[in-house]
Amino acid sequence: MDQLVIIKCGGSILKALEPSFFQRLKDMQEEGKQIILVHGGGPDITKFMNVLSIPNEFINGVRRTSGRAAETAEMVLAGRLNPWFVYQLNQLGLKAIGINGNDGALLECDYLKKEQWGHVGKILKVNSGTLTQLIKAGFIPVIASVSRNLTGEILNLNADTVAFEVASAMEAESLIFVTDVNGIMAEGKTVQKASIASIHELINNGVITGGMIPKVQAAIGCLQSKIKEIQIVGKEMKGTMIIKEEVYS
Ligand SMILES: Nc1ncnc2c1ncn2[C@@H]1O[C@H](COP(=O)(O)OP(=O)(O)OP(=O)(O)O)[C@@H](O)[C@H]1O
Numbered sequence: 675m676d677q678l679v680i681i682k683c684g685g686s687i688l689k690a691l692e693p694s695f696f697q698r699l700k701d702m703q704e705e706g707k708q709i710i711l712v713h714g715g716g717p718d719i720t721k722f723m724n725v726l727s728i729p730n731e732f733i734n735g736v737r738r739t740s741g742r743a744a745e746t747a748e749m750v751l752a753g754r755l756n757p758w759f760v761y762q763l764n765q766l767g768l769k770a771i772g773i774n775g776n777d778g779a780l781l782e783c784d785y786l787k788k789e790q791w792g793h794v795g796k797i798l799k800v801n802s803g804t805l806t807q808l809i810k811a812g813f814i815p816v817i818a819s820v821s822r823n824l825t826g827e828i829l830n831l832n833a834d835t836v837a838f839e840v841a842s843a844m845e846a847e848s849l850i851f852v853t854d855v856n857g858i859m860a861e862g863k864t865v866q867k868a869s870i871a872s873i874h875e876l877i878n879n880g881v882i883t884g885g886m887i888p889k890v891q892a893a894i895g896c897l898q899s900k901i902k903e904i905q906i907v908g909k910e911m912k913g914t915m916i917i918k919e920e921v922y923s
């Protein structure tokens with residue numbers, strides 16, 4: 675889809691998004707862009723797990739998810755953050771509709787590696803027809819990053835990966851990761867343009883760590899598909915442009 679923009683909002687930034695961010699979405703829509711939002715919810719899931727005394731575990735920014743943690747993730751993402759996000763958009767007169775991977779069989783998935791990661795899912799298929807129908811009906815789909823497999827087990831999905839899979843299945847024009855930092859940081863500054871080679875170097879040097887790793891991996895995956903523009907930005911929409919390779923002039 676030519677004018678389709680996928681915007682992934684990190685759980686780390688969701689509640690800090692300001693009216694100007696939502697207004698920008700409205701402006702984009704008025705300019706003729708179609709929008710799909712994807713959101714995570716890491717901090718809120720962690721908070722509720724603490725309340726429920728469920729232990730937390732992270733490996734390279736990816737959560738190891740027990741059955742109870744997966745139940746909490748579904749509850750928080752689909753039951754709490756998603757309705758909040760949809761409300762913010764509806765309030766501005768945008769027709770938002772909240773869904774998760776399970777709705778309209780949007781994200782077919784299964785265990786990534788059950789012994790190692792527990793209830794973490796890998797996406798087998800994006801049923802893009804579900805999203806196309808919603809967009810054609812004038813809705814902005816707001817996707818919570820959780821789904822269920824064929825036997826009904828809850829699978830927690832990394833929201834960056836969901837955004838990437840949705841963007842490539844829908845052949846989106848651009849993908850914007852909105853997070854709690856103004857893009858990739860190195861030596862205290864935002865990297866304005868990051869190539870695949872420089873990203874690998876920053877990972878190897880230990881500059882890119884934690885939750886930034888699945889994000890840059892998703893961004894690199896996008897470069898290998900048809901998506902033209904990929905950015906990692908803060909809530910003011912300023913940050914890093916991800917490019918295939920350095921252009922020397
Ligand atoms: N080089 C780097 N530049 C910027 N951020 C980095 C870097 N290395 C690691 N990070 C971490 O990555 C974090 C962003 O990823 P994180 O997974 O926490 O947020 P998110 O993806 O926006 O939210 P969620 O995972 O809930 O969807 C930053 O807050 C920062 O701590």
Ligand SMILES: [Mg+2]
Pocket residue numbers: 684714716834885886
């Ligand atoms: Mg993350």
